[in-house]
Structure formats: C-alpha cells, structure tokens
Amino acid sequence: MQQTQISISLETHKLIESSRQNFSETHDEIIQRALIARQPNQSGQPLTTTPKAIPAFPKQKKTSRFMGTFEWELLGEQYKERSLTNAYQAIISQLDSRQSDFLDCLATKETRARRLVAKNKTDLYKKSKHLAQDHAVEIAKNYWLDTNLSRAQVTKNLQLACVCAKIEFGSDLKVRFTH
Structure with missing residues (x-):
C-alpha cells in the first residue's frame, strides 16, 4: 500500500x-x-x-480500564488486586508504611510530563493540570498520586519508587500485571 x-x-x-x-x-x-x-x-x-x-x-x-489479575510480591509477601490502579495505589501505600520519608523522596521523582506524587494534586501534571480533577487520588495526608497511567508507566514509576524505598525492583518487589 x-x-x-x-x-x-x-x-x-x-x-x-x-x-x-x-x-x-x-x-x-x-x-x-x-x-x-x-x-x-x-x-x-x-x-x-x-x-x-x-x-x-x-x-x-x-x-473503563481493563480489569483482571494484578499481582505483586513485596519482600516475599504476595498481594492481588482487580485493577491496575488499585494495585499501584496499594504498592505505593505499602512502601510508604515501611519508610517515613518515602513519599518525600518520591515527590522528587518525575517523568517528562508528570510527577509521581505531589503535595498539591494539580502539581502532578506539569502541562495538563485539568487531569487532576479525574485522576489524582490522595494516597496519604497531603500527598496525591497520579492514577491515569498505562501498565508500562506504572511499571516505570514502581522502579523509581523502589529507589526511594531502598529495595530492588524485580527481586524485592515483583509485579505480574495481566488481564
């Protein structure tokens, strides 16, 4: 053609x-x-x-987003959620509960157009602040998380989160996101 x-x-x-x-x-x-x-x-x-x-x-x-099986293992303990968003939120919450400065560290991490977490939900989206209304969720007091992410973006963000959590992605945190 x-x-x-x-x-x-x-x-x-x-x-x-x-x-x-x-x-x-x-x-x-x-x-x-x-x-x-x-x-x-x-x-x-x-x-x-x-x-x-x-x-x-x-x-x-x-x-709606794909529903399926979104499993992960954190330090040998296994977890399962029914959506990618729920799995991502749960993993970030688990990592935060293990380390007091985790979210402060994660707030310094960003991709080309977004921050991983922010103290103000509109700060998550550098160029598209309107996305905050539908896609930002409060993960902890005064911290907001972006949930408008693909599976590849979630995986990349979790790799950055592991740096802040001082654990190894792929060994300390393993993810199996299928649908």
Whole structure:
C-alpha cells in the first residue's frame, strides 16, 4: 500500500484519537471507518459534510480500564488486586508504611510530563493540570498520586519508587500485571 504524509491540526488529531476503538487500530483505519460511514445516500447525493449535520467522528463514551489479575510480591509477601490502579495505589501505600520519608523522596521523582506524587494534586501534571480533577487520588495526608497511567508507566514509576524505598525492583518487589 502506498502511503502519503499529510499535515493535520491538533484538533483533527484529537478527533481521530477520540474515535479509536482499540490501541492496535491505525490512524488510517480510524479515518477509513469514519469515511465509510459518510457514503452517499440512496439518491446518490453525498451526505452533508458539515460537522453539525453528521459528525465525522462521533464522541466515544468513556471506556473503563481493563480489569483482571494484578499481582505483586513485596519482600516475599504476595498481594492481588482487580485493577491496575488499585494495585499501584496499594504498592505505593505499602512502601510508604515501611519508610517515613518515602513519599518525600518520591515527590522528587518525575517523568517528562508528570510527577509521581505531589503535595498539591494539580502539581502532578506539569502541562495538563485539568487531569487532576479525574485522576489524582490522595494516597496519604497531603500527598496525591497520579492514577491515569498505562501498565508500562506504572511499571516505570514502581522502579523509581523502589529507589526511594531502598529495595530492588524485580527481586524485592515483583509485579505480574495481566488481564
């Protein structure tokens, strides 16, 4: 298949992404699905292309995160949760209960766009502070945790958390996140 590169606005990119049905779907597949839905009507006349008449990308309802088995082992003791978010919160809480300065240390750790924990929930998100309203949870008094994370992001954050907890990720803390 021949490919052509096109430039699109950020708003158009957001519309395409909001129409994504699964993470393996390509942008090309999303656009094709939207265009097929806009085929000419029975009289042969093309459907109106104004956004008010028929949205090219209907707003998708929010889907829930995967539920499954999220197991971890901390210093030989095994735990299990039904969601990635619950497992992540529980691990951070367990590590905090073992060391009084754990959350202070974790508050100094950050990724490109986020802090792992913060004393103010809007400080979790460096560029997208609006995410705090739906995705920040209070993990301890005056400490907030970001829960809008993929499995890969949770794993990376737990590796950083192990540094603060002075334990080894993969031996002292083992995670098995499947769904």
